Amino acid sequence: MQAPKLTPPQADALVDELAAALEEMVARSCADMAPLWLDATRSARALIGDDAVPELGFVPSPRFMALSKGARSRYRALAAWRHAVLWQRAHVSVADAEFHDAMEVVYFTAYPDNAPPYSWSQSAAKAPGVERFESPTTLKNHAKEGCWHSVDALLRRKAALLARQDWESELRSRLLRPATRRSLRELLKLESHPHWER
Amino acid sequence: MDEMTLRRWALGTLPSQERRDVSRWLVRCTDPALPALLHGILQDARDEQADAVLRRRGPLWTRLADAWQQLIDDSTAFLSSGQAAIALAEAGGPPPPPLQLAADRLHVSVPSGVRFALYVTDDNGRAETLCGPEESTGDRVVGVPRGLGARATFWLVWGAQLPVGEPLDVVGSARGQGASVFAVRQVEP
Numbered sequence: 001m002q003a004p005k006l007t008p009p010q011a012d013a014l015v016d017e018l019a020a021a022l023e024e025m026v027a028r029s030c031a032d033m034a035p036l037w038l039d040a041t042r043s044a045r046a047l048i049g050d051d052a053v054p055e056l057g058f059v060p061s062p063r064f065m066a067l068s069k070g071a072r073s074r075y076r077a078l079a080a081w082r083h084a085v086l087w088q089r090a091h092v093s094v095a096d097a098e099f100h101d102a103m104e105v106v107y108f109t110a111y112p113d114n115a116p117p118y119s120w121s122q123s124a125a126k127a128p129g130v131e132r133f134e135s136p137t138t139l140k141n142h143a144k145e146g147c148w149h150s151v152d153a154l155l156r157r158k159a160a161l162l163a164r165q166d167w168e169s170e171l172r173s174r175l176l177r178p179a180t181r182r183s184l185r186e187l188l189k190l191e192s193h194p195h196w197e198r
Numbered sequence: 199m200d201e202m203t204l205r206r207w208a209l210g211t212l213p214s215q216e217r218r219d220v221s222r223w224l225v226r227c228t229d230p231a232l233p234a235l236l237h238g239i240l241q242d243a244r245d246e247q248a249d250a251v252l253r254r255r256g257p258l259w260t261r262l263a264d265a266w267q268q269l270i271d272d273s274t275a276f277l278s279s280g281q282a283a284i285a286l287a288e289a290g291g292p293p294p295p296p297l298q299l300a301a302d303r304l305h306v307s308v309p310s311g312v313r314f315a316l317y318v319t320d321d322n323g324r325a326e327t328l329c330g331p332e333e334s335t336g337d338r339v340v341g342v343p344r345g346l347g348a349r350a351t352f353w354l355v356w357g358a359q360l361p362v363g364e365p366l367d368v369v370g371s372a373r374g375q376g377a378s379v380f381a382v383r384q385v386e387p
Binding site for chain 1: 208232234236237238311333335
């Protein structure tokens with residue numbers, strides 16, 4: 001049986017959406033999010049079809065490969081969530097202005113350290129914008145609420161896509177899957193939820 | 199695609215349309231080596247940027263750092279902050295020493311993007327990490343821990359090869375990794 005495929009215009013539009021969100025994510029967090037997201041979504045991106053490029057097309061320099069930090073698997077979920085939030089505009093669905101702003105400050109503000117924890121979550125007192133909140137603790141608590149609402153929006157979006165039963169929607173839902181895995185709960189310190197992916 | 203173009207993407211130096219073309223290629227590429235390659239390119243670019251920041255800081259900062267290192271290397275006795283100020287003034291100030299001790303605070307001045315770490319050794323030579331290794335985000339003030347003894351020495355080390363996020367044996371391994379070292383000794387009032 002032939003594997004389902006996107007039409008060229010569908011694939012082109014999807015690649016462009018993902019590329020735009022990738023650039024926005026790097027600008028609004030840190031550079032290491034790019035390789036982490038690429039790692040988290042590799043199998044889903046392979047389903048884009050004829051548009052997928054299975055090989056680099058050149059031999060990577062050993063010098064660069066030696067400099068790689070290696071897998072930081074627990075942060076792949078963070079990259080996947082950040083990308084999905086921007087791709088699906090899930091931050092807009094956080095209705096409470098304080099929760100929304102706090103999430104933006106902690107998770108969607110450039111983080112020059114570009115090292116774990118890859119966000120202002122452990123240095124909230126130094127986050128640009130912390131002065132808008134009563135205290136760093138308030139900022140972190142509100143950010144957690146904002147994150148939860150964004151994850152909830154992503155889960156609902158994924159369920160809606162799966163209900164459509166066409167291949168493009170299925171592929172889009174698979175691209176969202178790494179953003180809603182249970183490992184994210186630990187990273188963002190969120191409560192359990194019955195729809196967490198395993 | 200080639201590594202040079204990926205590097206320019208990582209550094210954000212591509213024009214917007216070319217940048218989008220590379221972003222699209224990244225989305226489409228499913229080679230398992232790509233994430234590690236991009237990590238390596240980013241790391242290499244960061245190291246180079248940190249070196250460039252030091253060079254941009256200008257000859258004075260570099261010259262002072264060199265002078266400090268030579269003073270520390272050549273001298274068996276460390277300088278007090280007062281002596282340091284005199285030495286720096288003679289070196290052609292106005293002096294911006296990267297580490298200044300004032301009462302119970304340390305003023306650390308390391309250019310943004312440069313990797314650095316701050317340590318203290320107490321009267322008995324025991325070392326404690328005060329911050330880092332990490333990339334500087336600009337000048338900062340660090341509180342001096344209590345109970346160090348009157349002759350504690352504060353060590354600022356910086357260099358592109360310092361392993362960010364990993365503890366470092368104070369001076370020996372820092373120098374082993376090509377780092378510059380700057381020290382200020384606390385003296386009895």
